[in-house]
Amino acid sequence: MGTAEPALSEKQEISIARSTAWLNVWEGSVRSGKTIASLLRWLMYVENAPAGGELVIVGKTFDTVARNVFGPLTDPSLFGEASKLVHYTRGASVATILGKTVEIITANDAKAEARLRGLTGAGAYVDEMTLLPKEFFKRLIDRMSVPGALIFGTTNPDNPGHWLRKDWLNRAAELGIRSWHFTLDDNPALAPEYVARMKQAFTGLWYRRYILGHWVMSEGAIYEAFDSTRHVVDEIPTITRWLCDAIDYGTVNPFADLLIGLGADQRIYVTSEYRHDSRTARRQMTDAEYSAARRVWLNGQGVRPEFTVVDPSAASFIEQLHRDSTPGVVPAENTVLDGIRTVASLLAADRLRIHRSCVGLIDELPGYSWDDEAAEKGEDKPIKQDDHSCDALRYGVRTTEALWRPHIPMLLEVAA
Structure with missing residues (x-):
């Protein structure tokens, strides 16, 4: 051979x-x-x-x-x-x-x-x-x-x-x-320094599976590394690239839109959040109203992100954004576990931070948990409750990965 x-x-x-x-x-x-x-x-x-x-x-x-x-x-x-x-x-x-x-x-x-x-x-x-x-x-x-x-x-x-x-x-x-x-x-073939970096890149479930090599059940908090004293900040550094605004669409459920950028310090930042909860507001909004509200919010930030990443199941809203000539509209990459793992790795490596004004996301992250009933059936799934900003976060981070990964070299790619 x-x-x-x-x-x-x-x-x-x-x-x-x-x-x-x-x-x-x-x-x-x-x-x-x-x-x-x-x-x-x-x-x-x-x-x-x-x-x-x-x-x-x-x-x-x-x-x-x-x-x-x-x-x-x-x-x-x-x-x-x-x-x-x-x-x-x-x-x-x-x-x-x-x-x-x-x-x-x-x-x-x-x-x-x-x-x-x-x-x-x-x-x-x-x-x-x-x-x-x-x-x-x-x-x-x-x-x-x-x-x-x-x-x-x-x-x-x-x-x-x-x-x-x-x-x-x-x-x-x-x-x-x-x-x-x-x-x-x-x-x-692995250098000791590389092994050490691998162990720092994962936490919780992913550490047990991908570092220890154990077949273990998903349970408890999904983002175990999230620490509000470390990951929630009052100041945002210079953003070198506005990656996207990422949308989890909802009519009865909350509509969540996160503005995400790449910082000069080689971290990803969630800098702002637009959120509408029809139950709290006692008023549902149409696709056209959501599109208009999004434009007003982004204009207030003085930002035009490169992409608008949208929940792929929100076909009617994606169509509305196209009608409104919104640039860079793309359906989100929605492989749930891959998205969760990427966000978890960023948090564990302190490469993801969130501005304190993003109240919806900050409130959801500690309670974002694995579904015990699904785990008993051999499936890894999050509980579908209070997860709208969390979904928007993984949509945005995972879909724009090719843009930010070269600038965050310490985060390792997961492969066999």
Whole structure:
């Protein structure tokens, strides 16, 4: 194969040598070396894969596959000469690995199961297994019908009631599955300074899962790092870039709009809040009235943000903003857990601060909690109560991430 293999830990070497079961899973904390070990094993498998079927790489989206799989595979510092034999264009449905055609299949929703129809599988690599729909994964297993076909996959820990752990990993001996648990200490490539930064970047649930590598239930406060004495401020520094105003739309429920900017001190600031609660005001507002009120509020701030990020379910309000020629209107990126994790990381690293005038957001943050009933079912969900400004916050922060992340270098990207 011609790979210049990276320095491997003993656990990585063992997992590569022994991953001969029909399903092989590398699970554990982020940056723990599980992805490199699994990808090296995948290259070895592709080179000698059984004939008569198709090889596939599966991930949640084309972007995650490009970042988590093909980013490392095409890095010569990781895979040497073999990296030159991996060819992939971001967004494409086909790649070439070691001269063999490999299909890329995404599984972002329940309808993804249809993408497996007609597949005769000779082998699969699955990225971020817990993010796949349950039925899709079962169908993928059914489609690996070529004799000798193997499946390799990676995952970060999730809720202990998640279907992957409950239905498959907990039954590993019974089903003939092999899995390996990794922590940061199993990755010899990490510098001690980097490990220390990783541990500072997460708190609460995310620390337990992504640093300790534990499958733990979500419970209690979501933003455990929030401290009003540290994160709530009276003065705002020079804002170098007005990122957005971020809107959680409501008619009966409160309407919340947050103005968010990037400070000269490399922090994100929520500088102002417009909020209308129809129950308190005893008056509901129309889309046109909300749009007009938003303009008045922003004019009073003397700010025109680059984007207006809107609750993606508020189709009628988005249409009203377009009619009013509002520039930069975009539906919010609404992957809830990713948004929560990003906000939590910013708070833990003291990279997010809120002006004291944002009363609605400040009141909501301490009580923003995980739903215990959902957790018992293996799901991580916030309680849908008193969360409107919190939703607007994650909409704005997550959707504009590409704009602010290069300016906040100490915040680490979460990846396998």
